[in-house]
Amino acid sequence: MRPTDMLKMKAAEDWILATRHPFTAALADGTLKSDLMRGYLQQDYLFIDQFVRLLATTIAHAPTLADSVPAAQFLGVITGPENTYFLRSFEALDIQPEADPAPETVNFQNLMEEARLSGRYEIMLAVLVVAEWVYLEWATPFADRIDDLPFWFGEWIALHCGEGFEGVVDYLRGQLDTVWDGLEPHEQAMVEEYFCEAVKRERAFFEGAWAGFPVAS
Numbered sequence: 001m002r003p004t005d006m007l008k009m010k011a012a013e014d015w016i017l018a019t020r021h022p023f024t025a026a027l028a029d030g031t032l033k034s035d036l037m038r039g040y041l042q043q044d045y046l047f048i049d050q051f052v053r054l055l056a057t058t059i060a061h062a063p064t065l066a067d068s069v070p071a072a073q074f075l076g077v078i079t080g081p082e083n084t085y086f087l088r089s090f091e092a093l094d095i096q097p098e099a100d101p102a103p104e105t106v107n108f109q110n111l112m113e114e115a116r117l118s119g120r121y122e123i124m125l126a127v128l129v130v131a132e133w134v135y136l137e138w139a140t141p142f143a144d145r146i147d148d149l150p151f152w153f154g155e156w157i158a159l160h161c162g163e164g165f166e167g168v169v170d171y172l173r174g175q176l177d178t179v180w181d182g183l184e185p186h187e188q189a190m191v192e193e194y195f196c197e198a199v200k201r202e203r204a205f206f207e208g209a210w211a212g213f214p215v216a217s
């Protein structure tokens with residue numbers, strides 16, 4: 001079994017709740033209240049700020065150029081099409097990008113910052129694998145809805161499914177799977193801790209979004 005499949009199994013309970021959440025079900029139905037989407041996008045843009053720093057540092061720790069290229073290209077997607085998706089959505093939904101971070105956002109930002117500052121490639125990967133794999137899993141079953149939804153729902157699904165994004169998740173998992181066997185048991189335990197904590201914080205983020213993050217205007 002791939003080490004990343006084993007890690008996912010360890011986090012099974014939170015994983016299921018994070019990837020089959022009523023928030024994403026409502027988003028894909030097009031029934032999600034605009035204010036819930038507004039609050040979610042403002043908080044997720046704060047998530048992205050730390051995510052970009054983590055991904056950039058992960059690139060810097062890749063063992064070879066070849067190992068870094070897919071991550072570097074993905075960084076271009078986040079800071080390119082995904083960033084403009086956020087800016088267009090803020091405009092369409094008539095809100096500003098800036099907001100105070102909610103507790104669920106702070107918790108996730110802190111985990112990403114800790115992973116980045118750990119200087120450990122496998123710890124950075126553990127958090128990145130969860131963030132992208134959870135999103136691939138919730139979004140993929142809704143791929144056929146993309147064209148029928150307003151762009152702020154449809155493009156959010158489109159950014160997280162399909163061949164390109166599957167390739168990103170497979171690459172990140174491959175990096176973690178490859179380094180796993182060379183880790184000491186205490187290092188593997190640390191990876192598992194970060195992995196499970198990231199899944200918990202993904203779930204908590206959707207729960208916060210579903211309860212309603214305050215909307216800054």
Ligand SMILES: Cc1ncc(CO)c(N)n1
Nearest residue numbers: 044047131132135202205
């Ligand atoms: C909270 C969260 N997790 C994962 C992703 C996917 O990058 C995202 N945009 N937001």
